[in-house]
Structures are given as C-alpha cells and as structure tokens.
Amino acid sequence: MDTISTSNTTAAITKESILAAYQYRHATKEFDSSRKISAEDFNFILETGRLSPSSFGFEPWKFVVLQSPEIREKLRPHAWGAQKQLPTASHFVLILARQPRDMAAGSDYTEAIIQDVQKLPSEVAEGKRKVYGAFLKTDFGLEGNERAIFEWGARQTYLPLGNMMTAAALIGIDSCPIEGFDKVKTEQILAAEGIMDPEHFGLACMVAFGYRTNEPRPKTRRTADQVVEWV
Template identity: 70%
Template sequence: MDTLSLNKNEILSAYQFRHATKEFDSRKKISESDFQFILETGRLSPSSFGFEPWRFVVVQSPEVREKLRPYAWGAQKQLATASHFVLILSRLPKDMAADSDYIKGIMENVQELPPQGMEGKRKVFDKFLKVDFGLMENERAMFEWSCRQTYLALGNMLTSAALIGIDSCPMEGFDKAKVEQILEEEGILDAEHFGISCMAAFGYRLNEPRGKTRQGAEQVIQWV
C-alpha cells in the first residue's frame, strides 16, 4: 500500500478496523517486510526530549512464549496464536537521569549535538525531571514516565498495522515482576537497565469482532 496516497476516510477506516484481537488465526503469518514496517514506525516514534527509552523484543520462540503464559493472564490466547509477539521494554530511572551515560550517549552519538548544545539540553532536562515534573524523588514515577514514552511507539505500531490490514492487541495484563524474572533468566532482559512496559500481539483475526464502542466526540472533546 502506498501510504502517501491514503485519504482521510481510509485512515479512519483503519481506526475502525483496529480492535483488541483476543485470538489470532495461527495459520496466518505476517510477512517479514510487513512486520519490519510495523517495527520501523515504532522506532521512528517521538519521545520526550528525543531520548528513546525503549527496546522492542520480538518473541517468536514458542518455548519462551509458553514460559510467559502463566504470568500473562491478559495474553493467554494471544501468546499461543499471534504471528508476532512484542515486549516493549522501558529504560530504568538511572539510565534516564540527566547525567547518565545513556543520555550523554544519545545526545552525542544519535542527536550529534555539539558540547555546548549537550550541556544546555542536559540542564533543561535536569530541571524538567527535578522541578517541572518532580520525577527524580520517586523511582516508580520516573519509570512510569519512561513507560509513557513507549506508549507513543506502541500506538504508532498498532495504527501502522491496521493501515495494512494487520490485527493487533496491546496488553498490560501480566505480573510485571514474574515476567521480568523469566526474561532475565532467559538472557533477554538486562535488569540493570530495563523493565517491561507493555506487550503487543500482531497477526490476523480468527473471529470478526463486535462493532467499535467509543464515547461520542461531545463527551471527550472540549474547545475553549
């Protein structure tokens, strides 16, 4: 599909098409090129200050999926049937501190800021964390702030999938500590730097869903 040729109605149709798919047709697999497209829309997503606190772990191993199932109550059918299953990890607070090696590396090697620009951005970011949002005093609040960035990528991946006719399901229904323990034991998660934010399954629906239910625009949109 040439995404440049999409009109507004086609985009809205993709939003109508997308639903939280509880069970996928396990016989149907997403092509490599289509899934790379979905992942790329996640990678290219915006994040606060452009610091990209995410990592996308694509779990295709049946063995690993089965180990996750007892602790992922919201993903029972999805783990068993999805063509592709993604764990979205988020950076831990120590990596997201303004003076961390990770933040310095992003500014220097990814954003390619000059030394003066790096120091200016570091000071603004430090004030944001400590004063504007008051995050540094609470590690869980700091982690959840990083997780919020990952949801921007998640939303874009769900939408890009829908635009090319691929179903999806975002999930928070899991035991965070247990899932992280399994991932660490499997050598998938570096617990010094990452925690799990959310999960997402992708594939092709097995059953047709009921119609989409949403509040009306007048209930959720306010003009001032």
C-alpha cells in the same frame, strides 16, 4: 486528498482510509495461527515504532520480538491478558522501558544519545543537559522517585505502541495491546532467559500482531461531544 512525500516516492492517502483503519482495528484476543505476517510488513510496523517521538528524544524503549514458542509458553502462567494471544499471534512484542539509572540526568545512556545519536554541538548539548536536569527536578518533580521515573519512561513507550498498531491496521494486520501480566514474575523469566537486563530495563507492556480468526463486535466509543471540549 492528502499526500505524504519523500525523496523517492509520493504516496497518496485519504482521511477516510485512515479513519477506516481505526474502525478496523480492535483488540484481537485470538489470532489465526496458520497465517504469518511477512518480514517486509513486520519490518514496516517496527519502523513506525522506531521513528516515534519521545521526550527530549531519549527513546527510553526497546522492542523485543518474542518468536520462541518455548519462552512464550513460559510467560503464559503469568500473563493472564495474553492467554490466547501468546500461542496464536504471528508476532509478539515485549516493549521494555529504561530504568531510572539510565534516564537520570548525566547518565551514560542519555549522554550517548546526546553525543552519538543526536550529535549535538557542545553548546547545544550543554543547554539540553541543564534543561533536562531542571525538568526532572522541578517541572515534573521526578528526581529521587525511581518508580515515578520508570513510569514516565514506560508512559512514553505507548507512543510507539500506538503507532505500530495503527500502522498495522492500515495494512490489514490485527493487534492487541496487553497489560494483563504479573510484572515481577514475567520480568524474572525474561531476565533468566537472558532477554532483559533488569539493571537497565523493565517491562512496560506487550503487543501481539497477526490476523483475526473472528469478526469483532461493532466498535463502541463515547461521542465526540463527550470527550472533546473547546475553550
């Protein structure tokens, strides 16, 4: 048996229970709108997103929990992948990614993370700035390519996305990740509603949470031999 220890509690888990959660999880297309996730459970799900790792620890994301039925309905014409999820999900999350201006080396945002969140000693902070600048310019060649920088940040949002969906499955809550939307039109609505500042954020993906109405088909995946190579 595996254990997870904290200063206050020790929780016992098993490998089997984790794999069972992965087997249980599926992309739920329609939820039981009469069932709502408790505040305690959803805060737990959000916390697993907040604690997720990110490149250089810069956390280039924001989670917007969209509970307004009116705004959800405004998004539906432009979110073909969320037609059933938007009106039925207990909780619907918009995952935003930071814009290139915030992810640039030396930006106000990255400096705030280094100084106010990570609280690095001055010599360590200076070293991190140099390494990050070199990473953008040379290692990944992102500097000067705004679309590539945004996509790099958006790619990182899939770490909390996956963690939140797995955490939900572990406690019997369903989810569905969604990329099926018109990015430009959806972002225009979010900006007009005062939900998203387009100077600092763009929409990376969406994810719906709730309880399934129907049992899914058996899970299909390629075999381990087809997806894993040892060298």
